[in-house]
Amino acid sequence: MDFDLKKEQKEFQRALRASCERVLKPKAAEVDRQGLVPEENLKELARVGYLGLFIPESFGGNNGDMVCFLVGTEEVARCCPSTALVAGASLMRFGLPTILYASQSQKERILPGLARGELRGAWAHTEPQGGCDTENLGTTASPTEQGFSLSGKKAYVLNGPEAAALLVVARLTTARAPGEAAKVFLMEEPCPGLERGPLVPTVGARGARVCGLELRDCVVPRDSLLGGEQGPSAGSIEALPQAPLLMAGYSIGVGQAALELAIQHARQRMTFGRPIVSYQEVHFRIADMYVSVDVARQLALKAAWLIDSGRGSRVESSLAKLFASEMSLLCGQSCVHIHGGSGLLEGGEADRLLRDSRMPLVLGGTAEMHRLGIARDVLAGKA
Amino acid sequence: MDLDFSQEQRIFREQVLNFSRKEIAPLGEESDLKGEFCWEAWRKMASFGLLGLHYPEHYGGAGSDIVTACLAGEALAEGGADGGLTLSWGAHTYLCGDTILQHGTSEQKARYLPKLAAGEWIGALGLTEPEAGSDASAVRTVAVRKKDHYVINGAKMFITNGPIADVLVVIASTDPSKKALGISAFIVERGFEGFRPGKPLKKMGCRASPTSELVFEDCRVPLENLLGQEGEGFVKVALGALEWDRSSLMAPFVGGMRYLLDLCVSYANQRVQFDRPIARFQAIQHKLAEMKVIYEASRLLMYRVAWCKDQGRPLNHLEAATAKLFVGEAGMRLAHEAVQIHGGYGYIQEYPVERAFRNARLASIGGGTSEIQRAIIARMIMNLDYSHGRAI
Numbered sequence A: 001m002d003f004d005l006k007k008e009q010k011e012f013q014r015a016l017r018a019s020c021e022r023v024l025k026p027k028a029a030e031v032d033r034q035g036l037v038p039e040e041n042l043k044e045l046a047r048v049g050y051l052g053l054f055i056p057e058s059f060g061g062n063n064g065d066m067v068c069f070l071v072g073t074e075e076v077a078r079c080c081p082s083t084a085l086v087a088g089a090s091l092m093r094f095g096l097p098t099i100l101y102a103s104q105s106q107k108e109r110i111l112p113g114l115a116r117g118e119l120r121g122a123w124a125h126t127e128p129q130g131g132c133d134t135e136n137l138g139t140t141a142s143p144t145e146q147g148f149s150l151s152g153k154k155a156y157v158l159n160g161p162e163a164a165a166l167l168v169v170a171r172l173t174t175a176r177a178p179g180e181a182a183k184v185f186l187m188e189e190p191c192p193g194l195e196r197g198p199l200v201p202t203v204g205a206r207g208a209r210v211c212g213l214e215l216r217d218c219v220v221p222r223d224s225l226l227g228g229e230q231g232p233s234a235g236s237i238e239a240l241p242q243a244p245l246l247m248a249g250y251s252i253g254v255g256q257a258a259l260e261l262a263i264q265h266a267r268q269r270m271t272f273g274r275p276i277v278s279y280q281e282v283h284f285r286i287a288d289m290y291v292s293v294d295v296a297r298q299l300a301l302k303a304a305w306l307i308d309s310g311r312g313s314r315v316e317s318s319l320a321k322l323f324a325s326e327m328s329l330l331c332g333q334s335c336v337h338i339h340g341g342s343g344l345l346e347g348g349e350a351d352r353l354l355r356d357s358r359m360p361l362v363l364g365g366t367a368e369m370h371r372l373g374i375a376r377d378v379l380a381g382k383a
Numbered sequence B: 001m002d003l004d005f006s007q008e009q010r011i012f013r014e015q016v017l018n019f020s021r022k023e024i025a026p027l028g029e030e031s032d033l034k035g036e037f038c039w040e041a042w043r044k045m046a047s048f049g050l051l052g053l054h055y056p057e058h059y060g061g062a063g064s065d066i067v068t069a070c071l072a073g074e075a076l077a078e079g080g081a082d083g084g085l086t087l088s089w090g091a092h093t094y095l096c097g098d099t100i101l102q103h104g105t106s107e108q109k110a111r112y113l114p115k116l117a118a119g120e121w122i123g124a125l126g127l128t129e130p131e132a133g134s135d136a137s138a139v140r141t142v143a144v145r146k147k148d149h150y151v152i153n154g155a156k157m158f159i160t161n162g163p164i165a166d167v168l169v170v171i172a173s174t175d176p177s178k179k180a181l182g183i184s185a186f187i188v189e190r191g192f193e194g195f196r197p198g199k200p201l202k203k204m205g206c207r208a209s210p211t212s213e214l215v216f217e218d219c220r221v222p223l224e225n226l227l228g229q230e231g232e233g234f235v236k237v238a239l240g241a242l243e244w245d246r247s248s249l250m251a252p253f254v255g256g257m258r259y260l261l262d263l264c265v266s267y268a269n270q271r272v273q274f275d276r277p278i279a280r281f282q283a284i285q286h287k288l289a290e291m292k293v294i295y296e297a298s299r300l301l302m303y304r305v306a307w308c309k310d311q312g313r314p315l316n317h318l319e320a321a322t323a324k325l326f327v328g329e330a331g332m333r334l335a336h337e338a339v340q341i342h343g344g345y346g347y348i349q350e351y352p353v354e355r356a357f358r359n360a361r362l363a364s365i366g367g368g369t370s371e372i373q374r375a376i377i378a379r380m381i382m383n384l385d386y387s388h389g390r391a392i
Helices: A008-034 A039-047 A066-079 A079-100 A104-115 A234-238 A244-268 A280-310 A314-344 A349-359 A367-379 B009-033 B039-048 B066-078 B081-103 B104-116 B178-180 B234-244 B246-272 B282-310 B317-344 B350-365 B369-384
Strands: A122-123 A138-144 A146-157 A164-171 A182-188 A193-201 A210-223 B123-126 B144-145 B149-161 B167-173 B183-189 B194-195 B211-222
Touching: A008 A039, A008 A066, A008 A079, A008 A349, A039 A079, A066 A079, A066 A244, A066 A280, A079 A104, A079 A146, A079 A164, A079 A182, A079 A244, A079 A349, A104 A182, A122 A146, A122 B144, A146 A164, A146 A182, A164 A210, A182 A210, A182 A234, A193 B282, A210 B350, A244 A280, A244 A314, A244 A349, A244 B369, A280 A314, A280 B282, A280 B317, A280 B369, A314 A349, A349 B234, A367 B282, B009 B039, B009 B066, B009 B081, B009 B350, B039 B081, B039 B369, B066 B149, B066 B282, B081 B104, B081 B123, B081 B149, B081 B167, B081 B183, B081 B234, B081 B246, B081 B350, B104 B211, B123 B149, B144 B178, B149 B167, B149 B183, B167 B211, B167 B234, B178 B183, B183 B211, B183 B234, B234 B246, B234 B317, B246 B282, B246 B317, B246 B350, B282 B317, B317 B350, B317 B369
Parallel strands: A122 A164, A138 A164, B123 B167, B144 B167
Antiparallel strands: A138 A146, A146 A210, A164 A182, A193 A210, B144 B149, B149 B211, B167 B183, B194 B211
16 A cells, blocks of 8 residues: 655656746736637646656657646646646547547647647537437538538537647447447548637636537548547547546646635734634634545545556546535635635636636536446445 | 555455454444443454454564554444444554553553453543543643652543443643643553542443543552653653544444445335335435545545554644544535435434444544544644634
8 A cells, every 4th residue: 555656756746836836827817817828838738748648658748647647637727727627628538539549640640749739639529409418419420432521519619719639529320329329530620611619708717718619511531430430439438537537636726726825815814913814714614625625636546546557447536526526616615705805806816716616516527427427336336 | 656455455354344244243233222332242353353453463463554453443344343342442452552552661561462452451541531622731630659659630531441441541640830741641450549430421322332431539550550751641642542543543434434335225226216216316326426425535534544654654643633524524424314315214223324323423523523623734734823722
C-alpha cells in the first residue's frame, strides 16, 4: 500500500503548478470576461507536457499516466477553469478515443498538433433533443460511394467553434441492431457541409466556448468511421473509465481554488474587531470545504490509479466524478457565502468560481446518470 | 501510489470475514438487547488472535502492521459483528494496549500486553471526565506523588469497558499549575485500592459495550505504574490515543457501512411493491449509490491514516481528524438511508439495521465530536491559534 504519488508524478505536478500560477492565473478573470482561452495558455500546457499526456511518444506526446492527468487537470482548473475545460476536453474527450481507435495516418495528422497545443479537438454527441440516450440519436450517417454522408444537429459542443478536428456521434443507417448504431466519426477540416452555429453563452467556464453544429449532407471519407466497421460505439466511449476523471479533476481544482480564496478572504475581512476566520461558523465551514476537497481527491486518485494499473473501473471513476461535482458546487457556494456581499459582485473571483463550480454536476453525465450507473453495479453485486 | 492490499492481507481479511459471519455476528442481537458484554464472542476473538494483532510476537501479538489490524476491524464489522463488541475491541486493543505498547517500559509491556492480547485482561482508557470532554487538558483528576506511590483522586466519565476493565490507562494531573503540560498517565489495575468503576451507563447504541464512570478515592498507584514521563500524559499519551480514536477505531464503522449496504441490496432486490422489486425504483437506486460513495470514501480515508502510521509518520492529526469527521457524519447519513430503504422493517429490532442505526450515532461523538474535528482541521490548515477557547 502506498498513498503517495510517485516522484515523477510529484515533479510533474510541481512544474505544472508553477507554470499555471505564472501564465494562467493572472489572465483567468480576463479569460472569463472575454469568453476566450488564448492560444498561449494551450502552448504553455503543451510546453509542460500536460497536453502530451497519454499521447504516445511517437506522436509527440509523453505517454504520461492517468494520475498525472488527474493531478494536472486539478492544477490547471485551480488557476483557470476555462483553460482546464478546453485543454481537458481536447485531450480526454477528443484525444483519448483518437489515441485508442484512430488509424495510424489519422494519428500522425492529428496527435502531434494536439500535443503541441496547436489543435483543439471536440466531442460532438449531445443533440438538441437529448444527451445520454445514445440509442435515439437524430444525427445519421448513410454510406455513400466515397464514405458516409452525415446529417443532423449537435448541441453544446465544447471547443466546437475552434476545433480543427471533431469526433461526431451519428446513427449508422445500415446498422443491424440499435445498440450498434451510434458510431463515432472523426472529422477533420475542411468539412464541407459542417456549419458551426453561434456561440452559446454559458453560466461558467466562459472561456471554454460552446456552439451547436449543423451537418447537411456532410460527406466524409470511409476511414472517418473511427476504428472502421468494428470500431467502438459511442456508448462504449462514453463508458470508458477515463472519461469521468476530466470533470473530477476539474471539480477538484475549482474546489481547491474556492477553498484557498475563502481562506484568504476570511483572514483579511474584519468584523467586530477581529478577522472573520476566528469565528467558528466561518472556520468550520472552511474545514468542511477542506474535507470535501480532500475526499474527492482521494476518490479520484484511486480511480486514476486503477486505470494506470490496468484495472480501470467505471464505478470507481463514476463515484469520484459524482462526489467531486457535488463538492465543487458546495465549495463554490461556501466561498461566496464567506465573502458576504462582496461575493455577489459580478466580476469578482468568488462569483466566477461559483459559476465555474456549477457545470460539473451536468457535464460529462449528470449526477443522476452517475448514480444510476453506480447503483446498477451495486445491485448486481459487482461493486 | 498503490492502494492494493498484499495477498497475505487479503487472505487474512477473508478469514476474519468468514469468522465474523459464522461465529460472531449471530451473537450480536442478544447481547445488544440485554445490554451485556458478550464474553463468548470475546473469547472467540481472543482465540482467533484478534486482540493484539499489531503487538510484537513476544508480547503475545502477531506483529502485524496497522493496515492489517484495520482490515481485521473492518472485516469483523463487515461480517456483522455487533458495534458494541467492536467498540470494546477498539478501546481494549488500541486505546489501552497500544498506548502501553507505545509509551510503556519493557516491564510494563511484559506485564500487561500478553494478558491483553490473550483476552485474559480487558483494557480501557480513562481520559474523559464529567467536566472535561474534548477539553482534555482541563482534567481535574489529580495524582500526588508520595514516597513510593502516587495517590489519585477524581472521576472519569463515559469510559468504554469501564465496568469490566482489568487494566486502565488513566490520565491525571500531577501539576495542575502547568495545565496540559502538567498531565501524566498511569496504569491502574482493577484491584488497586481506592479504585472502583461505576455502574454501566444505559446508552442509545453500542449497548453490548459496557460504559461507566470510574471513581478514584485515594487510589494508590505504584511509582512504576507511571506511563511515560510526568507531564507527557496529555501531549504524548492522550493525543496519541486520540489519534487512534480518530482513525483506526473507525475501521469497524467503515466495515459496518459495507454490512449495511449489503443488507440493503438484498432487501431492495427482494422487497416487492407495485409489482416490482423496490430496487427498480430510481429513488432506491440513488440511495444505494450515495451509500456506495460514502463507503468507498470512508474506506480510503481510514486506510490512509493506517498507512501513515505504518510509515512511521508521527501523529497524523489532520488525516485522522478528516477521517473521523467524514466517517462519523457520512456514516449517520448512510445508516439513515439504510433504515429508510427497509421502511417499517428498518424500525423494528428484529432487523439488524435498527441496531446499526443506533450504533452509527457514536462515531461523530466519541473520540472528539465532529465539531472538535472541524476545529482541529481549521487550526491545522490555517495555523489558527484561536480555534479553541475564549476567543470563539
